[in-house]
Amino acid sequence: MTYAPFKDWENDGRKGAPRGGLTSNLKNQIIMAVIKLDKVSKIYDAGKIPVQALDQVNLEIERGEFTAIVGPSGSGKTTLLNIIGGLDRPSSGDIEVGGVDVDQLSDNKLIDFRKDHIGFVFQSYNLIPVLTALENVEFVMLLQKRSRKERLERARELLQAVGLEDKMDKRPSELSGGQQQRVAVARALAPKPSFILADEPTANLDSTSAGNLLDIMAKLNAQEGITFVFSTHDPRVIERARRVVTLVDGAIASDVRKSEPVQ
Amino acid sequence: MLPILAWRNIWRNPTRSLVVILAISMGIWAALFMSGFATGMIRDYIDSNISNVVGHIQIHHPDYAREKDVRLQVDPLPGLEAFLASQAPVRAYSARTLATGMVSTANGSRGILIQGVRPDQEAVVSNLRQNIREGTYFEEGRKNQILLGQPLAEKLHVKLRSKVVLTFQDLEGNITNGAFRIVGLFNSGNTPFDESRVLVQASDLGGLLHPADQTGTPDPVHEIVLLCRDPDSLVAVQKSLQTAFPRLLIENYRELAPELELYESQMKSVSLIYLTIIMLALIFGIINTMMMAVLERFRELGMLMAIGMNKGRIFSMIVMETVLLSLAGAPLGLLLGGLTIHYFNVNGLDLSAFAKSLNQYGMGTDIRFDADPGVYWQTAMMLVVTAFLASLYPAWKAIRLKPVEAIRKL
Numbered sequence: 001m002t003y004a005p006f007k008d009w010e011n012d013g014r015k016g017a018p019r020g021g022l023t024s025n026l027k028n029q030i031i032m033a034v035i036k037l038d039k040v041s042k043i044y045d046a047g048k049i050p051v052q053a054l055d056q057v058n059l060e061i062e063r064g065e066f067t068a069i070v071g072p073s074g075s076g077k078t079t080l081l082n083i084i085g086g087l088d089r090p091s092s093g094d095i096e097v098g099g100v101d102v103d104q105l106s107d108n109k110l111i112d113f114r115k116d117h118i119g120f121v122f123q124s125y126n127l128i129p130v131l132t133a134l135e136n137v138e139f140v141m142l143l144q145k146r147s148r149k150e151r152l153e154r155a156r157e158l159l160q161a162v163g164l165e166d167k168m169d170k171r172p173s174e175l176s177g178g179q180q181q182r183v184a185v186a187r188a189l190a191p192k193p194s195f196i197l198a199d200e201p202t203a204n205l206d207s208t209s210a211g212n213l214l215d216i217m218a219k220l221n222a223q224e225g226i227t228f229v230f231s232t233h234d235p236r237v238i239e240r241a242r243r244v245v246t247l248v249d250g251a252i253a254s255d256v257r258k259s260e261p262v263q
Numbered sequence: 264m265l266p267i268l269a270w271r272n273i274w275r276n277p278t279r280s281l282v283v284i285l286a287i288s289m290g291i292w293a294a295l296f297m298s299g300f301a302t303g304m305i306r307d308y309i310d311s312n313i314s315n316v317v318g319h320i321q322i323h324h325p326d327y328a329r330e331k332d333v334r335l336q337v338d339p340l341p342g343l344e345a346f347l348a349s350q351a352p353v354r355a356y357s358a359r360t361l362a363t364g365m366v367s368t369a370n371g372s373r374g375i376l377i378q379g380v381r382p383d384q385e386a387v388v389s390n391l392r393q394n395i396r397e398g399t400y401f402e403e404g405r406k407n408q409i410l411l412g413q414p415l416a417e418k419l420h421v422k423l424r425s426k427v428v429l430t431f432q433d434l435e436g437n438i439t440n441g442a443f444r445i446v447g448l449f450n451s452g453n454t455p456f457d458e459s460r461v462l463v464q465a466s467d468l469g470g471l472l473h474p475a476d477q478t479g480t481p482d483p484v485h486e487i488v489l490l491c492r493d494p495d496s497l498v499a500v501q502k503s504l505q506t507a508f509p510r511l512l513i514e515n516y517r518e519l520a521p522e523l524e525l526y527e528s529q530m531k532s533v534s535l536i537y538l539t540i541i542m543l544a545l546i547f548g549i550i551n552t553m554m555m556a557v558l559e560r561f562r563e564l565g566m567l568m569a570i571g572m573n574k575g576r577i578f579s580m581i582v583m584e585t586v587l588l589s590l591a592g593a594p595l596g597l598l599l600g601g602l603t604i605h606y607f608n609v610n611g612l613d614l615s616a617f618a619k620s621l622n623q624y625g626m627g628t629d630i631r632f633d634a635d636p637g638v639y640w641q642t643a644m645m646l647v648v649t650a651f652l653a654s655l656y657p658a659w660k661a662i663r664l665k666p667v668e669a670i671r672k673l
């Protein structure tokens with residue numbers, strides 16, 4: 001059997017549909033939107049004045065897209081990504097991820113759903129400091145109860161794909177910020193998620209490292225068809241995206257698809 | 264990988280973890296010290312009672328204990344002695360002639376138990392001979408020698424070579440008396456014991472108990488004390504004796520001195536209370552440390568939940584961390600405790616500064632620490648339970664955090 005790190009888990013001993021009580025089969029929905037937001041609003045009313053962080057957002061993202069969510073600070077980028085990723089719940093509106101109405105899932109089911117279907121890359125603190133790069137990438141697969149052999153094989157291949165084959169045994173503190181973010185991308189890919197959400201992944205990086213990270217993400221998208229949704233307000237990052245969704249005050253101000261990928 | 268992760272997490276803050284580990288070691292050491300001390304003390308007390316007072320098994324006429332009548336003798340004596348001599352598990356026995364009466368001196372008198380012993384037998388069964396502090400044990404060929412406890416001699420204001428008079432009833436119920444000379448003063452370290460009896464030779468006491476016209480008849484025996492080679496064979500010996508001599512009262516030391524068992528169980532519960540107090544102190548230290556560990560990893564825990572580590576796993580990770588942290592302190596504590604117990608087992612802890620009050624309660628001053636092997640397990644298990652309980656609150660705190668709030672702060 002040839003090993004295919006960028007294919008969905010299949011014929012791997014796990015029968016049928018993805019776990020977590022999900023009934024639909026993601027493979028049948030390749031053409032359909034993998035993320036679907038319908039009039040999603042989010043109001044924070046913990047403070048004195050309620051804040052409308054998202055205002056009637058309609059958004060569909062398809063498999064294989066390379067989408068940037070842009071907008072000034074406070075425009076609702078993080079809120080949007082958190083809601084897509086099932087970390088936060090909308091105040092109103094519907095959200096479907098991979099055909100699943102994530103709003104119906106309990107907190108703990110949602111954690112399992114994230115584990116199997118969504119890869120996260122945060123701005124920082126992505127990695128478990130006491131584990132090596134390799135172990136960090138293995139970690140989610142461990143939660144998925146993959147065999148040790150499978151975990152190691154895939155973790156090595158993914159670290160190779162992000163150009164860190166010589167850093168596998170380093171702990172995060174021994175890696176540069178850019179290298180840490182690349183490990184985070186490998187880690188996010190490890191469970192073979194439906195897509196990867198990255199909230200300002202380059203915010204703490206110098207421009208060379210940022211460019212590097214974007215190169216890797218773009219390559220994974222172009223060659224392996226990995227779906228990326230990332231937020232940023234860095235113009236150099238924005239120009240790499242193939243689709244740019246601009247948020248202003250929690251509402252979508254523009255949504256532009258570029259015909260050709262910018263390399 | 265979860266145990267590895269938990270273990271490495273412990274060492275993220277080595278100083279803090281080491282402080283906890285050291286505190287746990289000290290706690291375990293202290294618990295074992297207390298337990299070793301208490302066990303040593305109670306064993307010493309029991310041993311001293313066995314060797315000074317009760318022996319392993321005693322044989323009496325069934326009514327003797329109640330009536331204390333000199334006519335209630337151990338019967339049939341020759342058959343019993345032959346049987347005892349034939350029993351391999353019986354190490355030694357001593358036949359005693361007993362009389363309750365009075366010891367009088369020029370300075371006053373006191374009620375006491377007069378124990379008439381066969382010197383050779385008694386020297387093997389009890390510590391009497393070793394406990395002679397002044398003078399000598401019974402010497403052969405001399406009549407009317409008496410041994411007194413030092414505390415009693417003090418009360419009676421008599422010394423070595425003083426003369427005392429014993430008064431008691433003979434076998435026919437007549438008051439009789441005899442003059443004895445003190446040849447030795449003993450001190451068993453058990454003041455109540457030393458004050459309450461005097462020892463004479465059975466032949467002298469027997470002679471006085473028999474009316475004048477019956478000299479030559481064997482001395483009456485009221486009590487036979489025996490020691491077994493192995494304390495564990497005690498019950499078996501008791502059973503076979505009872506079967507062979509159904510009409511005699513045969514009791515082991517626990518039946519004879521039920522306070523020993525009570526005392527033992529009290530000592531045990533006292534050391535359990537100490538253990539509990541120590542564990543309670545540890546529990547708060549552990550909770551405090553783990554709360555710090557959880558709170559300072561707030562963001563990381565949020566990230567772990569975001570990427571798919573569910574609450575059950577987060578919870579078990581914190582529990583595992585706590586238990587591992589606590590168990591890390593166990594080996595050192597157990598080792599130190601074991602070494603301490605061993606040291607004081609060999610060398611004894613000298614409490615002679617408190618001799619007076621300890622002896623008052625019949626306790627020795629040279630405490631040989633002791634421990635059942637089970638104590639180490641019990642302490643370790645108690646620590647695991649403590650650690651587990653201590654982990655629940657921090658683990659519960661950890662799973663209550665909302666990933667989105669933690670992530671916001673990234």
Ligand SMILES: Nc1ncnc2c1ncn2[C@@H]1O[C@H](COP(=O)(O)OP(=O)(O)O)[C@@H](O)[C@H]1O
Binds near residue numbers: 074
């Ligand atoms: N937990 C919260 N409570 C109250 N207001 C919040 C909270 N999180 C975000 N906001 C507000 O929601 C708006 C959108 O924030 P955010 O999604 O973080 O924007 P961005 O990521 O584009 O900077 C901002 O006005 C912010 O202050």
Ligand SMILES: [Mg+2]
Binds near residue numbers: 077079200
């Ligand atoms: Mg943001």
